[in-house]
Structures are given as structure tokens and as C-alpha cells.
Amino acid sequence: MAGVVPGEPFGEFERIRRFFAPLAGPGGLGLLDDAAVVDCRAGQRLVVTADSIVAGVHYLPDDPPDLVARKLLRVNLSDLAAMGARPLHYLLTTALPAALGPDWVAEFARGLAEDQRRFGIDLLGGDSVATSGPAVLSLTAIGEVAVGMEIKRNGARAGDLVWVSGTIGDAFLGLALLRGAYPQLAPEYRAGLIGRFQVPDPRVDLGRRLAGIAHAMIDISDGLIADLAHICDTSRVAAVIALPSLPLSRAALGVVDGEPGVRLALATGGDDYELLFTAPAGSTQAIDDLSSVLGLPITRIGKIESGEGVRLVDAAGRTIPIDEPGYRHF
């Protein structure tokens, strides 16, 4: 926690002592030292990733602070999961405007504490600074994976099947609801969709168990089509995806029933944080078994071919044009 400045708004030392030191694991040295220590177990390799979120770009400034914290943590855990890694620790740097006082920080830290317990991880260190602009929150997550068992994006091969966990497009619809879209949607669906946007479920258990099964994997943040394109680009292969095969939640089906064109938007909307992976056809039974064990749908949505790019097809195999492969934040 070097760089902490006495005399900043409500005291950085006090802020760390009250809110963040209780989150520190043994390697964090109470957040009282220049750096933290991380032990590596024999035969393991560490996996590291970092993501930043900005108020007004990646979340709404008046979103509940505990949900902001949990989303920040979870998008990073999702990256670790996409490598097949087990999460261990994280570092956090916050640049906060003066308007966010102790109450906001207390709620933010409460969200971290809740998810630390849930995922069995701890805080190692970080930094806390002031900004005159919107809050910028950066998190570095550290996990471990057995040497050689990490699942990269570049391993997809022609003949692989393409699979996705959970359901697709819920977070996209949740964000749309927050912006006032679909006022006609049944109330029982609304909270679930908004929850998928605000607090994603990183597929940590699934990711670890896919080591040795998946050839290539990514977590869906930019949108299913765009993220599959990342796999295809780095693996130098093509993919064909059947739009009707995409797994949708009952809530999403509730929207699609009234407006069939939305289905395409769900394939390109982002923030799903589901795992998208390729595996040889011979792994189908193992994947179905994993789905049963974890109680999590894992759906076959297409296949890998030689060539390049992602082609989306309808039930009759006709190509569906994609105008917007990526995803833009609000």
C-alpha cells in the first residue's frame, strides 16, 4: 500500500485500516508492507489478469457499491476461469472522487468481503488515490493452474465442437431494462435479468474442470460472436454457430417471443461472463457429465472448421448477416 498519502479525504491510512485490512490474507502482510508475498505450490503455475472499470462507463455511478465491487471482482475471476485456473488472491487500486465517502467505501468493502468468502480468495494489497474525475477501479486477480493445463484461446482445431455455459444475453437485457427498455416484460423476469448484468456468475468450477477437455476457451465479455472471433483469430480457424441453438433463459425467451429480432442482439450483446469453449467431439460425454455434476447447462452451439471468421446460421443453415459483432458500453 505504498503511495498512500496521509491527509487525503478522510484519511487513506484510516480507510485501509478500517475497510481493507480486514480483507487481507496472510500473504498481504496486513496491507502494512511495501508488497505482498505469494507462495507457489510445486507443479503449479500462477495465472494473472487485470481489469479496470470506470463509473459512468462500465457501471452507473449510483449503482450499489457492494454490487460494483462484486462485479469488478467477478469479471476478473471469470478471466481466471477462462484459463482453467483456480482463484487465490487479488490486488485492488481505487481512484475515487471526494464525493465517495466512508459509507460508499464501507459498502464497497462489504461486497468484496462477501465474494471473498464465496470464492475462497483474499486481498494482497493495492493502492488508494483521489481523482477529480469519475471513480476508476482496477483489480488484478491471481490464480493457479497445474503446469501445462492452462486453457488458452489459440487451441481450437477444425472438427472441434463449440460449447457455451449457462444462458446468453441476460446481461444485455438487464442493461436494457435499466435503461427503460421492454417496459411490458413480466415483473418476475426483471430482477433476474438486471442481476445478471450487475453481478455476473464467473464459472470458476467449470473452468477448472475443463482442463484436459477444452482445446480453447474464453469468457464472454465483448459478446458471444466477438469473443468466438477472438478464439478463431488466435487459433486460425473458422466457426459456424446456429443462432437457434443459443441457450436462452426463460426471461430472455419472454423478450424474444414478443420481438424475435432480439435473438441476434443477444448473440452480440456482452457481459455474459459465461465460458465459451471448443472441445473434440469425443469429449461430449465428459461435458454432459460436467453439466450434470455442476447443475449448469452446457450447450453445443456450433463447430470449428478450417478457414477464418465466425458465421452465424439459421435453423435452415442459411447465413445471418451480423452488423455489430462487438459490444458498446453505455
Added chain:
Amino acid sequence: MAGVVPGEPFGEFERIRRFFAPLAGPGGLGLLDDAAVVDCRAGQRLVVTADSIVAGVHYLPDDPPDLVARKLLRVNLSDLAAMGARPLHYLLTTALPAALGPDWVAEFARGLAEDQRRFGIDLLGGDSVATSGPAVLSLTAIGEVAVGMEIKRNGARAGDLVWVSGTIGDAFLGLALLRGAYPQLAPEYRAGLIGRFQVPDPRVDLGRRLAGIAHAMIDISDGLIADLAHICDTSRVAAVIALPSLPLSRAALGVVDGEPGVRLALATGGDDYELLFTAPAGSTQAIDDLSSVLGLPITRIGKIESGEGVRLVDAAGRTIPIDEPGYRHF
């Protein structure tokens, strides 16, 4: 580099491909994957630290971007040095306003590249987002230290001597010069002092070689007195420091000669990024030898006693009151 959003100012993918991918080491997987991998050598432990800097708080918005990059990297390397660790890798997250275009980023990356070569480290990953506020730059540095050889803040013992590397207060004076102070200072001193503020020299070699010698160590970021207080607090000891013994550069002496009261400000000014450590009296010869080998002054400035707090004394041993133990950014 998850979370990268196509369609952001001048293309995040393009920005990463052009400017940051060339900085990636083998574990960074070309910045094309969800996360990076870090191997641990047998008998080694990883050391991690993170710091953030904000335009207008920790550096001036029109500071040269390569110097901003090098300072950001170096303050983190200084934290690793203060643990006795050898630097290996880093992750970087940038939140940039739209006004900072490709030219700024190119210069920023050039500064990183220069210091990567100098310190033998590489980039593992990170994130790149947009903000409507001032730039916020966060860096996580990863190093290694032999298991059990890390130097913490809490190991100081009564009877230890207190040592500091290099010279103290140059960065404080460099910042003062940038703000227009000391217009009478001789021109030959000005660039050196400003350079100490803009691009600190993390004492990486010294830090590693102090493993097995130093009982407690910290790098000076908040100011010599404040940082020594951190050692005393966590070690539950007191320190007595002789103000006249503080090592000053010729440039700093040039200021102090005209204005003796400045000497106290140099002891409390921050951003020195020198190593401040305690060691038993029996290590004096080893420390002097290190100083010779590295061509770096290492000066004995006081001693550790039982009790609490830091007491500053003059040449006659009289206590000098300290009004301002910490350090405030501009």
C-alpha cells in the same frame, strides 16, 4: 486484456496491438488471452505490489508521457526492491481521457519499453479503458525472492542502526522547482533535481543484496520521517535520527546553504524512492562493502531504540519538533 471494447477512441484492440503487444513477454501470451501465466522457480516466492497515479495529483498532465510511464513503473519496482525482491513482470491498466491520442500512448509505451530493457522485465497484460476525468494509471509489479528472504517492515529491533541509500530530498526540491520555487538556484543543479522527481531510481540491486542483512526495510515515498514511522509502528520500536546526518546531494546543499530551514523539509518531503532500512551494528562492514560495489552512498542516519515513534535530533542531540511528518501531493 479482457474487457477491451471495440469502437472506443482510436480502437482499443489496435492500441494494444500497436503499442502494448510488443512489450509482452512469453507469459503474456501476446496480450491475446484472458490472462497471463507466471512460472515460479523452486525455492522462490513471488512478491506483488500495485500503485496508481492520477494526472494532476501524482504528475502534471503535460509531463512527458515517457517519463510518466517510467515513474509509474519505477515506483512499483521500488516497492519490490524494498522487499528484497528481483523484478520480473508487470500488468498495466490505463483509464485515459479521449484527449490523449495515439501520440501520447506511443510515447508512454516508449518509456515503458526503455525501462523494461533497463530492468529486465516484461508486460503480462492489463486493461485499457476510457474516462471522462483525468488519466488514472495503475500498475501491478511482480517479482521474486527466495523463500524466507523477503525483507518486511516489521523486523526492526532495538540496537539496529538506521541506514538510507542515495540522497534525500532531491525529488521534493525538483517538484518545488517545477512549481517555480528557488529561482536563484544555480542552473547546473536544476535538471538533476527535477529528474529525481520525474524519474526516480529504484534501488533494485541494493534491495536484493540486502536480503540476509537488513532487519526491516521500506522505500521512501511518503517522506523519510513518515516512512521510518511505518517501520517503527509495525516493528513496535522507536527511532532516533540525526538531521545533520541525512545525506544531501550537492544540489540540495546548494539550496540548504541559502535557506537552512529547508533541511527539515527534505526529511519530510516524499518521492525519494531511496531504501530506508535497519540492520544490526555487526552488518556495518557488509553495508559499506555493498555501497562500494554498487557505487551508491549508503548512510547511517540513526538508531532503533525501544519505545515508539520517530525522534529527530540536531547535532547536539536536541529534539527537533516535526510539524509535518507526511507528504502531500500537488
